[in-house]
Amino acid sequence: MTTTHPQASPAAAAQMTHREILEAMSGLLLAMFVAMVSSTIVTNALPRIVVDLHGTQTGYTWVVVATLLTMTATTPVWGKLSDQFSKKLLVQTALLIYSVGSLVAAFAPSMGVLIGARAIQGLGVGGLTALVQVVIASMVTPRERGRYxxxxxxxxxxxxxxxxxxxxxxVDSPLGWRGCFFAPLPIAVVAFLVLQRTLHLPVVKRPVSVDFAGAGLIVGGVSILLVWVSLAGTDFDWISVTSGLLVAGGIAVIALAVWVEARVAAEPVIPLRLFKDRTIVLATIASALVGVAMFGSTVYLSQYFQLSRGMSPTRAGLMSIAMVGGLLVSSIVIGRIITRTGLWKRYLVGGSMLVAVGFTLLATIDHATPLPVVGVYMALVGLGLGATMQNLVLAVQNNVRTADLGSASATVAFFRSLGGAMGVSALGAVLAHQVRDSLETGLAAMGVTPSASDGGGGSIPDLASLPAPVRHLYETAFGDATGHLFMVSVPFAIASLLCILFIREVPLRTTLDVEDSAAVAEPVAAQNAPRA
Structure with missing residues (x-):
């Protein structure tokens, strides 16, 4: 049964002027800011939070992983819902869910409650991350999308x-780390109100069938594997009965999820038919690998600056400008170039090469590396990420019908977040093990028995309370281990580059739907041929 033709929305959106699009985007960009700042504003607070709530390195990891995991699991669900319900209502709902999670986190009395609150935040962030891309794609053609x-x-x-x-x-103010969860709430309220006033899109109604079973199985299987990666080597051995049961269970649940998506679900949360397209397959794999490298290593840079280099949270935040400055420049400049030329692959290749080079250089840092050198390496990574992340989504959106836009965009975001969750969890375990081994060896050489107060057992101590020799030992161990994390991430960055090299470039179409581009495909190709 069909009620409204799917071309109704693109036809209406195609007549929007640049000013109208910017007005509609104003609330979306505020919502996107809320989603992004929800993670970054907490980054420099995490070392203080873990010490205050008596957490461990595993707890530090799961404060990040909890958000990534629920964001990952729900991103494709939000994308599927956007193909069936009001996009504005969905964005506003995601903002409300995020706000609830933030309030719970602000009053969290323990690490367990905080991790649960971060999971609720992730539900909202997953919606905001997926829906902003989908709404913009429903208003703007792929050729113009680079500009936006x-x-x-x-x-x-x-x-x-x-x-x-x-x-x-x-964190350094009287508000303390709890203030970090209150700060984004006013922005979320403003975003909600601006969206109500400025965003007006036609709603395409059709029979609804949301694949909750597939989404639940996916998050269940991934969660089991992440629990194994996080706890193996500390709570039980890597090679043990417990490890075997967790790995087998995780793989079995994921296999069942694939079967449900392929055979049972009427509207699969991840439509497997999309993977018949080579561009979608390679871009999705590249996004997952970029997620492993980006989230898996950079999330620990704040710990590096605070715990190894003795910086305050404010100074650690200043150090992030190097990476983000590069990302800002490349994303804006390359977006405009892509809009002007319609060509994008060369920038993906160049960006992924910079990411690989930047991570290779960051693999050389330790507790004594000059900070300006670290900043240059971070800037290279930022330049590469700015040219890579958004344009992988753009390449996929250029190859799908409007009816599949939500699912395709969310699928790419899903695998990028999945890679990030796995990277944060796996590299967090690597970091904890290496720091613990270095501490035990160093403390044994000093004739000191490791304890929780000095970082033994995987806990994160209050460095200011440690004796100077033990503090120096901890700073050295953490600084050297951080470089090792980037070394582990380099193969993922290189693999992402290889995937991008094999993507076939299709000039960005100037229509909103694939079918509409058939009549103009040859003229567009002819127009772009001399610029290749």
């Missing part, structure tokens, strides 16, 4: 720069 993707990149950069700085200042 630059605005998204600018907001991403602003949130990434201001978040750590604001978070550091708040």
């Amino acid at each position: 993707s630059g605005y998204i990149g600018a907001v991403f950069a602003l949130a990434t720069v201001s978040g750590p700085l604001l978070g550091g200042v708040i």
Whole structure:
């Protein structure tokens, strides 16, 4: 049964002027800022939070992973819902869910409650991350989308720069780390009201069938594997009965999820038919690998600056400007170039090469590396990420029908977040093990028995309370281990580059739907041929 033709929405959106699009985007960009700043504003507060709530390195990891995991699991669900319900209502709902999670986190009395609150935040962030891309794609053609993707990149950069700085200042103020969860709430309220006033899109109604079973199985299987990666080597051995049961269980649940998506679900949360397209397959794999490298290593840079280099949260936030400045410049400049030329692959290739080079250089840092050198390496990574992240989504959106736009965009975001969750969890475990081993060896050489107060057992101590020799030992161990994390991430960055190299470039179409581009495909190709 069909009620409204799917071309109704694109036809209406195609007549929007640049000013009308910017007005509609104003609330979306505020919502995107809320989603991005929710993670960055907490980054520099995490070391203080974990010490205050008596957490461990595993707890530190799961404060990040909880948000990534629920964001990952729900991103494709939000994308599917956007193909069936009012996009504005969905964005506003995501803002409300995020706000509830923030309030719970602000009053959290323990690490367990905080991790649960961060999971609720992730539900909202997953919606905001997926829906902003979908709404913009429903208003703007792929050829013009690079121009507006630059605005998204600018907001991403602003949130990434201001978040750590604001978070550091708040943590160092009388508000303490709890203020970091209150700060984004006024912005969320403003975004909600602006969306109500400025965003007006036609609603395409059709029979609804949401694949909750597939989404639940996906998050269940991934969660089991992340629990194994996080706890193996500390709570039980890597090679043990418990490890075997967790791995087998996780793989079995994921296999069942694939079967449900392929055979049972009427409207699969991740439509497997999309993967018949080579561009979608390679871009999705590249996004997952970029997620592993980006989230898995950079999330621990704040710990590096605070715990190894003795910086305050505010100064640690200032150090992030190097990476985000590069991201800001490349995302805006390259977005405009792509809009002007319609060509995008060369910038993806160049960006992924910079990411690989930047991570290789960051793999050489330790507790004594000059900070300006670290800043240059971070800037290279930022330049590469700015040219890569949004344009992988753009390449996928260029190859799908409007009816599949939500699912396709959310699928790419899903695998990027999945890679990030796995990277944060796995590299967090690597970091904890290496720091613990270094501490035990160093303390044994001093004739000191490791304890929780000096970082033994995986806990994160209050460095100011440690004796000078033990503090220096901890700073050295953490600084050297951080470089090792980037070394582990380098193969993922290189694999992402290889995937991008094999993507076939299709010039960005100037129509909103694939079918509409058939009549103009040859003229567009002819127009772009001399510029290749």
